[in-house]
Amino acid sequence: MKKMLKNDAFWFLSLSVLIILVVYGFNAGKGVIVAKTVYDTFFEVLDIIVAVSIFIGLFQVWVKPQTIVKLLGKGSGLKGFVLVCTFPILMGGSLFTVFPLLKALREKGARIGAIASFITAWGGKAPLLPLESKFLGWPFALVRIGFVIIFAFVMGFLMDWVGENTEKIKQEKSFLVDL
């Protein structure tokens, strides 16, 4: 029981049932519409979500995020930039897991453009392709992932430009202090 109360999924489920009941209490017809939408969508995606969960689980065990970061840390120059704009597309997880890894990469000397490119490319979300193609179609999914790569490149250039300007401002400031 204690374990159940700690589980977010348990709370989300309870909250969902509560919302449906409240809507049903106010207006039975609307309550049925909400419940039916939840029921239909749930069974529409159940098999895909199980499959995606297995993909991500396997990927997490066989390709650890640390491995990817290490790989990217080694690549420098254009090759590193291309890697950083494409490889993270394959990663799962949320920004909460990605940010700390990138912080470590930054401390090892990665440019801020590379960090920003990584985050943008991570938004490609290839492990979720089965979900995306089911709900939005393959043309949308593939065109979007193509744009993610361009997006990541442009983002890297722009963020490096922002970063350089920061350095300049810092230098000017320290110059003033020295005076």
Place this chain on the structure above:
Amino acid sequence: MRAGYLYLLIAVMLLGLSFLKDKQKTREAVKATFKIFYVVLPVLVFVLMGLIQAYVSREFIVSILGQKSGLLGIFYAEIIGSIALFLPPAVFPFGGYLHDNGASYGAIAGFVFTAILIGVTTLPLELKLFGKRFTLARNLLTFGLTFFIAILMEGILP
């Protein structure tokens, strides 16, 4: 055959392959799968879709996010994506739902990119780890570039 079954089949085959290679790692993967399943299953978003179905008319969605809403529609979709507390797996069912109800591909693209890349929940962590300037620049640039990409996708997709 449903596409979902095909994915399941591939997933089970990969699990088998993984098991042959390394039993311990596969056991870890299966354990992780259960946890991921709960995180990935966006029940609350399904409820939100139900609520929209019950209380918001299709005409309203078309009027703010439809093809005729143009650039403003993409802008609205990006605002929604930026403040929506969605985990990435919930983004696509919700985006598909909006599309079925008349939202344009451009608006959906705006929503999907901002929902994944800009997050109110991750903002404090980003600020703490990378500082004010990085966070501000990255989020603003993401919002701006998404706008252009969304316009292009609207043009490319039928």
